[in-house]
Amino acid sequence: MTFPKYIRRGGDIVMAPPLELRDTIMYSFLLPADTAALTRMLDAQLNAVSAPTGTVYKPLLPMVAVVCASAGDSHSTQPPDSDKGWMGERDFGIWVPVVAGKQEGARWTPQRICWYLPYVFVDNVAAMATGREVFGFFKELATLAMPPSPSARGMFSIDTLVIPTFTPSSQAENLRLMTITSAASSVAPDNTWTTMREAADAIWGEVKRVFFDGEGAKDGLAISLWDLIKELLENLLAGNVPLVFLKQFRDVGQADLACYQAVVEAPAHLQRLYSGWFTHPHDLSIAQFASHPIVADCGLAGPTLRSEVGFWVRMDFVMQPGRVVASAT
Numbered sequence: 001m002t003f004p005k006y007i008r009r010g011g012d013i014v015m016a017p018p019l020e021l022r023d024t025i026m027y028s029f030l031l032p033a034d035t036a037a038l039t040r041m042l043d044a045q046l047n048a049v050s051a052p053t054g055t056v057y058k059p060l061l062p063m064v065a066v067v068c069a070s071a072g073d074s075h076s077t078q079p080p081d082s083d084k085g086w087m088g089e090r091d092f093g094i095w096v097p098v099v100a101g102k103q104e105g106a107r108w109t110p111q112r113i114c115w116y117l118p119y120v121f122v123d124n125v126a127a128m129a130t131g132r133e134v135f136g137f138f139k140e141l142a143t144l145a146m147p148p149s150p151s152a153r154g155m156f157s158i159d160t161l162v163i164p165t166f167t168p169s170s171q172a173e174n175l176r177l178m179t180i181t182s183a184a185s186s187v188a189p190d191n192t193w194t195t196m197r198e199a200a201d202a203i204w205g206e207v208k209r210v211f212f213d214g215e216g217a218k219d220g221l222a223i224s225l226w227d228l229i230k231e232l233l234e235n236l237l238a239g240n241v242p243l244v245f246l247k248q249f250r251d252v253g254q255a256d257l258a259c260y261q262a263v264v265e266a267p268a269h270l271q272r273l274y275s276g277w278f279t280h281p282h283d284l285s286i287a288q289f290a291s292h293p294i295v296a297d298c299g300l301a302g303p304t305l306r307s308e309v310g311f312w313v314r315m316d317f318v319m320q321p322g323r324v325v326a327s328a329t
Contacts, residue, residue, distance in 0.1 A: 013126040014133050015076040019319040020271075021089070023072035026315070027146070027156070028095075029180060029282050029307035032211065033064045037299025038096060041118060045246050046098075050263040050326040056108060057116070057244065060097040063211050064298050066180065066284065066307070068092045068146055068156050074127065077318070089127045090144040092158055092178075093120035094298060098244065100265075100325075114244040114265060119294055121158050121177075135322060136247025136264045143174075150277070150312045156180035163291040170290075177287050178294075183306060184280035192275035196239065199276050199313060206278070206309045239270035239317075244325070260329050266322025276313035281306055 038059040046057045068090075075086035095117055101110040121142035122128050131137030140160055147154030158178040163170050193199040244265045251259040284305045286294050295303055 013129055015084075015126065015130045016078040016081045017134060017266075017319060017321045018077045019074065019130070020077050020316070021071040021074045021319070022316045024069055024315055024317060025150070025312060026067060026069040027150075027279065027310065027312045029066045029068075029279070029284065029310040030207065030210070031064055031066065031284070031300060031305055031307055033059075033062055033096075034299025035059050035062045037297065038062075038064075041096075041297050042098060042116065045118065046116065046244065046263055049246065049261055049328045051103065052328075053326040054103050055100055055263070055325055056103040057098045057100050057114070058108070058110075060099050060113060061207070061211060063097065063207070064300070065095040065097075066092075066178075067095050068144075068180070070146060074124075087124060087126060090123045090146070091120065091127065091139075092122075092142070092144050092156070093117045094294065096298070100244070112242065114242045116244050118297060119292070121160055132247075135243075135266055135319070136245030136262070138246070142177075150279070153182065160292075162287075162289040164289050166290045172291075175287065175289070177289070177292060179285045180282050180307075182280050183283050191277050193273070193277060193313075194275070196270065196273050199273065199311075202278070203311055210309050241268040241270065241317075242266070243268060245322075258329060262327040262329070263325045264322050265325050267320045269318045269320055271316040271318060274314040274316075276311060276315075279310035279312060281308050282310055283307075 042057045042059065050056065069092070071089045071091070073086045074089045076082050076084070095115050098114050098116050099110045100112050100114055101108045117137065120131070120137050120139045121144060122131070122139050123142060123144045125141060128139040128141050131139040142158050142160035145155065145157045156179065157176060159174055159176050161172050162175050162177060163172050164175070193202065242265055244263065247264045248258045248261040251257040284307060286300070286303045286305070288295060288303050294300070
C-alpha cells in the first residue's frame, strides 16, 4: 500500500520516531494477576483484531507491572524533528507481559514475547499525542508525582480525568486514581547493578521465587514457560523490549466504528544502563472508577495491594519505529 506524505503544520507536536529518552529512571512494581482476566482483556483488545490473521496473544505470567518512569530528555532522532529540541516527560502505566503466537486450527505455537500497556498516563501533551497517533500507546494526560530519586522517600501518584459512575448526570472530574507508597521505614539501599545481565538475572530470580515457587505457579500457561522467560531475559540482555499496541481512531460519521484499527508492535531499545536495584515492598491503592476499571481488567486481587517485588533502573533508551501486525481497516 502506498501512503500519502505526512503533512507538517505549525503547532504540530507529534514527533517522528525513533524517539530517544535519555536519563530515564524507571520504577517497576510487580503484582499478581488473574490469568483468566488478562486473557479476556487480550481477547477483547488485541485478538479481536489480530486473531483473524492467525496471531493470538496470551498472558505470559500471572503478573502485571505498575511502571513509573521519568525521562530527563525526550526527543526525536529523525530530521527535521531532531532539530526542534527536547522535553521532559513522566510516564506511568500498567505493563502486561504477553506471548504472541501463531494459531493454526486448535494448535497455538508461541513465537515471541511482548509487553502490552492497557493503561498509560503522561504529564506532557506532546508525549500523549505522539504516543497515540504514531504507535498506539493508549496515553492519557495526568498529573504525576514521584520521589526525586531512589534514595529519597516519597509517594507515587496519578491524578487524572475520571468518571466515578456512569449515569447521564455524571460529571467527569480530576481525581486521585492511584497511589504507591513504600511499606518500609527506610529508603532503598545504596547498592546498584552495573550491567543488564546483573539486573535481568536478579529480577527474574525474584519473579520465579514470588510467582512460581508457590501457588501462583498453577496459573501459568501450559506451554514451555521457562523457554519463553529465557527469551525475555535474552531480549533484555540485548537491550530489546518489544511492545504491542492497539492503535485505533473512532470514525467521524459512524461513532460505533473505527476508521483505523490495527495491532502494532514496536521495540524499545536499551542503549545504556547506568544503575538500578530492588526497592522495598510498596503498598498500592487503586481507586475504582467506572471509567478506569483497572482492578477488574487486570485481574488484581483488590483495590489495595502490596508489591513484594519492585526495582528501579536508570537508563537511556530509544523507542524504535514499529510494524503493523494486523489491520482491520
